[in-house]
Amino acid sequence: MDRRRFLQLASVTGAAATVAGCATRSHDQLIPYLIPIEDVIPGVSVEYATVCRECPAGCGMIAHVREGRAHKVEGNPDHPINRGALCIRGQASLQGLYNPDRIRQPLARDPSGRLQPIPWETAKGSLLRLLNQAQNNQVAWLGQLETGALDRLVDQWLAAVAPSRMRLRYEPFAYEPLRAAHSQALGDDGLPDYRIADARMLLSFGADFLETWISNVEYTRAFSAWRQARREGKHRGRYVFLAPRVSLTGANADEWIRVRPGTEGLVARALRHVVEAEKAMPATTGSEVPALAAAAGVGIETIERIGREFARESPSLALPIGFAGTDEQATAANEEILRLNEAAGYLGRTIVFGRPHVLSAAANYAAVLDLIQAMREGRVALLFIHHANPLYTIPPAAGFTEALGRVPNVVSFSSYLDETTERASLVMPDHTPLESWGEYSPRPGVTGLMQPVVSPVFDTRATGDVLLASAARLGHDLGVRTWQEYLRQAHPLAEEAWRAALKRGGIFPPEAESPGTSISLPTSRASSPAPQRPQPPSAGEGHLFLHIYPSLHFFDGRTANRPWAQEIPDPISKAVWGSWAEIHPDAAARLGARDGDVLVLTSAQGRIEVPAFIREEVHPEAISLQLGQGHTHYGRYATGTGVNPLALLEGAPETPSGALVVSGLAVEVTRIPIRRPLVVLQTSRRQVSDEIARSVTLAELTRLAKEGRAEAEARPTFYAHHPHPEHRWGMAIDLDRCIGCNACAAACYAENNIPIVGREQCFREREMAWLWIENYVGSTPPRSDQEPERADARKIDMRFLPMLCQQCDNAPCEYVCPVYASVHSSEGLNQQVYNRCVGTRYCSNNCPYKVRRFNWFTYEFPEPLDQQLNPDVIHRTKGVMEKCTFCIQRIRRRKIEAKAEGRPLRDGEIQTACQQTCPAEAIIFGDLNDPNSRVRQLAASPRGYGVLAELNTNPGIIYLARVRAE
């Protein structure tokens, strides 16, 4: 055989071998279990209860696990904190578990100073060596707030292995000024229960209780109940937001009082004087009001109006300042707000003490400064970092980075290579919460239990196990060998009760809540505190007051590496994948800046460049930046995205609380001739003729309820009528409940395998979200004719509108598809058939709601993010159109179950993913054919309407108009 023939033969045999190889693909095999796993049926999800540890609120969570992969998390309906709901961060916890940038095995520094993978045995040996070396020196532990067993174990372990030690329960949002104010006024620094649902009028001095403040899902539920009570005429209280910037929480208010940065306390004090006068109490110093009002930049009439209303509407509630308001007088301001509540007689009624939130146990920022001092002086030989990232969350000016250089050895238990862990000498990665045993008690009596819902994705070990093993090797007996046993022993329950508690998700108190009784502050302390120092009259020429607020999506930055949190638009700016600085149009005009022009913020400590986002709802003297972005090391999604405003801060503590001062710093702001446009996914807040997101006033609502809604008559259509013999699926979305929190959007991403497209593709408007929140301002003038527009007090008429496929009966998409890939179902759904779609995009062009998404590419889910994919929903590929399906996989599952059981479907049995997670219960799904269904009843509401219904699309989604106070 010659060479030529050999090559011919070889190539054919090669091709045959390749083809033969294809024929035995793994999905051509059916692999049974060797031994079946109890309770596991292939293709059926198993539900495990656990606790969401994405923030210190500690909501209960149910993980849905299919064949060992967690594909969805949902709130635990039994958990008293969240009752089945989850926020966007909770939904995105799956992307923490399956994050492609997780640390996959222990790491240690090699001689060249790089972190290199090592085996666990070596890591454990290194830990023992470090502990032995540090024997006579100080050991420090900087870890996130833990409760119960792990908290105790860390204490026990430190006591055993380190004769000299310090431990910080570090939370960046530790509410120090609030606790210090309570401590000064009441002698108790516990964070109380704020009974929002029991109040009539709500004042928030900047507390972002719908986003990050203490327990946002819990407070969102309460706020939704408060709005419902108002809608139903049980009270007519208003919600007033008093802060330099309107946050998402503020955007849900009825009125915004524009207070100068750092003058919240002055306003509270002025309001108290009005309340005292109203109640004919002996005024302490009544003549103060004009001066206070002037300092805050708020009119006296406004103060008097709000103050009188607050006194009249009993009981009401004034919520304190949030993280963003923490300036040098934050404790005094919170004390003023406490006294305002007391003067009106609401203390003990809407603010109930006795069940302090566990955040009351968090260390204050001053304690971190003490640690930095000790590190700098070389007094710390060994530092442990446990789920904390101080190099990001502490301003660089505080010197943590330099101090860390003086610590010979740093051991991190982090799951991700963040800024701090990147500087560690030994990394012993912990399991993520979804892989861990554990417990968390956000309030006394409420103990959520955590169990591993999947086996560890990577070669990680529970920190509890590492601690117990090292203690044993050093000859200290902590009683048990494993962390799981330790946790079990901490709960002396019978085995059956323990299993029941695990299944339920924790140990919860009985339902009954004690009614609050009015309390007053001890008289000796009730004497007026020293008046606050007034703010400087202005920030100075070319300067603005820096205002840093926590992020709904990223909290303190810890969830910035979850791509859903990056790609779902910010609820206020609608921007994705980046940072921006919000400034008032007047300030922007002085700088000559337009949206997207790069501003340079300079302080004595640092300098950052960030694009401008011009917004009316920011004080003209303030510049507002979000915390959470600008990571230098935090995986592919967060690194280099946006800026970290903490770089500008002095890092000084507030006295007496010891909180980090984040507000009130005057920074120099200049514009440079560079544009860096934000990727904004909704460019206009105006709606033509008030038609898309509607609202009614309370007065109109009463009239409408009497008259009933005029029934829209069926309009003529060219097309055949669609019969819906069995079901007509529909949805009611209550805009008076929706707060725009994006939880539904994240749930939709998780449930329907929606890909992340990244910043550049978002810029080309190729985002793939099936559901998103649009926000609109009312086009009706926000003031009545009698009162002229005022700068200090503005009515807020923001409307949040979840937009998704409307499942029209006369669907414009269906008529134009040349291949019948978009067709009507017998149950009223617009079916998009991926395997038929050829990608003409005619349907999308013809859709008036613009809810269809085209796959410009086959988007990849980098390993192991692909393990999160829902097996019930296909992964779409390039060239295919897709859109909301009303979670058809959930409809099908429930229908098949009901039919197999030989019973009709129950109303409420089918829950779409967006509905399930909504903390405000704004979304109700059901059968419009069933006259008794909730959705049918809501659809008949006088507030009901269809978006763009004038096009005769006959949508399957009925929106209920938002209710304005006036």
Place this chain on the structure above:
Amino acid sequence: MRREAKVTIVVLALLLVAFLLVYVAASGVAIVTAPVQPIDFFHRVHAGDKQIACEYCHRTAKSAALAGMPSVELCMRCHRVVIPHYREIQKLHRYWESGVPIPWQRVNRLPGFVYFNHQAHTVTGKLDCAECHGKTETMDRLVRTAPLTMGWCLDCHRKKRASMDCWACHR
């Protein structure tokens, strides 16, 4: 025949085989309806002679989407004592002892964009297993008897007045 001609025929034959295999792989239709199984399992003996009900092994055929494949442990429950020395059962024992599940070859396969649910057909639709799977009690090596094409599915759906919605199966 000359040696070169022989080689040419072999090459052509290989090409034809390669083409057919590529065609099969690309069309997604399995031409092989009775693949060789790692163990010569006889449905005739189990479902026919011994009259074992389908759901004894395919446990979730009436309660879940997937009918379920018997675990190796389930096979061993009987075959620890039933003809343990037979050649094919020896293979089973080797799988069991080495802790490797049996890589059964798929006989009935649907494309990935079809979401079939056994329960909906066996319980709600009251279909007998044989209507799709044929008389397995007469088969030695299992053979696919239904075409499993969309037209075949829809014929039955039409006849039985089952859902004709696309999303009943595709999503």
